[in-house]
Amino acid sequence: MSDSFTKPVPHPGPDTQPFWDGLARGEYLIQRCKDCGKLRHYPRPVCDGCWSMAHEWVAASGSGTVHSWTVCHHPFHMGFKAQSPYILLTVDLAEGVRAQGQLRGLPAEALRLGLPVALGYEREGEGPVLPIFRPAEER
Ligand SMILES: [Zn+2]
Known part of the structure; x- marks a missing residue:
């Protein structure tokens, strides 16, 4: 990291490195239990549904709705x-x-619970790629 990037940076471990590698490729990866199929996020070693440690990674679709802000x-x-x-x-x-991420493209006054948002990716300087959210395109 250069001196120009002054924010704290993640220190990935074995359970979280695939998540950060996914962000760098433009994928938001979620763990899926290989035994019961339950999805979990944030990344962690054990399924809270069946206690299995076997998991795989699946990419999120990128669609979501505002829960809170x-x-x-x-x-x-x-x-x-x-x-x-x-x-x-x-x-x-x-x-x-x-999931959490900063909002782009909308003022706080326009936010409401349940607002459809789309996942995006952003890299600032030499920092890590981070997830961000924008208002979803109107259909
Ligand atoms: Zn499970």
């Missing part, structure tokens, strides 16, 4: 000060798990 006026880390205020969404992905 926070408008962050006070940065929790100085690396986020320049972009504050920013909006952090919690999204119910179509697959049935929740």
Whole structure:
């Protein structure tokens, strides 16, 4: 990392490295239990449905709806000060798990529970690729 990227960065371990590798390729990967089929996110070693440690990774479709959000006026880390205020969404992905990412393309005043959003990817400088959400295209 160069000195120009000042935000905290993830330190992937064996359970989370595939997730971060997926983001770098433009895929949001979710763990699926190989024994009972339950999807889980965030990445972790054990299925909370059947306690199996066998899993595989599946790519999210990218569709979801707004579950909740926070408008962050006070940065929790100085690396986020320049972009504050920013909006952090919690999204119910179509697959049935929740994800978080910053909102792009919409002011906080336009947010509502259940608003359809689409997953995207963004890389700032030499930082990691992170998931972001935009309003879903009208159909
Ligand atoms: Zn299971």
